[in-house]
Amino acid sequence: MTMQHADTATEVKTFVNAENLLNEWVGHRRLTRRVIEAFPEDILFTYRVGTMRTFADMMKELLDIGAPGIKGIVTDKWENNGFSEHTFTPEQKNKAYLLEQWDLATEEIINWFARISEARFQETVVAFGAYEGQVFSTILYFIDNEIHHRAQGYVYLRSLGIEPPAFWNRN
Template structure:
C-alpha cells in the first residue's frame, strides 16, 4: 500500500477512536471491568504509547520496550488533545520519511518487521484496544459508534 494510503487509513482509525472517547462520560474515565484490567483512560494512554513507540522507532531506529502508559492524563479533554495532536504529528513525520523507511526492515521487540508492517501492527493494536473500550461502553449501557466509518473516502485519490 502506498505511504499516503497507510497514513490516511490510520487517520480514519484514529477518528473512530476519538469518537469512542467522546462517548465516555468524564466520570467514567476511571472505569475498569475488573481490577486486573486497564481503566478507560489507561486504554487510551496505551494507544498513544504505542503510536509514540512506532514514531520514535521509525525516526530514530530505537526499538526498545513499548513504554508503559504513564502520561498521567485521565481527563477526556486532556486525552482528546494529546491523541489528536500526537497523531497529527505522527502523520507529519511519516509523510516526511522516505519510502525506504516503509520498505526497509527493522529489528523490533516484535521481530524483524518492515516499516509498513510496524505501522499496521500499531493500527491493529489501536483497533484491539478500541474493541476493549467498546465493551466498556456496553457494560455502562452506552451505545458505541458504528464500526464502519468513512471507508469510501480511503480510496479516493487526493
C-alpha cells in the same frame, strides 16, 4: 516498481501506498477519538470490566506507541520502550487532556509518516529496542493495536448502556 524474475521483467502493483495507509490509520484515529468522547468523564479513568485496564490506560498505551513509534521508524531512535507503565499523573486524569494528547499524537503521526521513504517500508527495524519486523508490519501492528483497544472500549461502552460510534465510520 519492476521486479526481475528469471529472464522476464514484470510490473508489480502496490496493494496500498504510503499515503493510503496513513489515511486509513488517521481514519481509525478519528473513530477512536469518538470512542474516547463517548465515555463519561467520571469513569473514563476508573471503569474496568473484569481484569482489563481502564480505557484511559489503554489509550495512554496507544499514545506511548503511535507517534513515538513512527518517529522511531524515521529516526531509528527509540526514546521509550513503548510498552512501559501506561499511566497518567493526577493532573492529567481528565478527558480534555486525553483528547488534546490524542490530537497532538495524530498530528505527529501525520508529520513523521510523511518522512518514511517507500524503500523504508521494506526495511527491518527493532521497534522500541525489542520488536523486530519490517517497517510496514510494525506500522500495521500499531494500527491493529489501536483497533483492538478501541474494541475493548466498545465493550465498556455497551456494558454501561452507551451506544458506541458506528465502527465502520472512520470519517
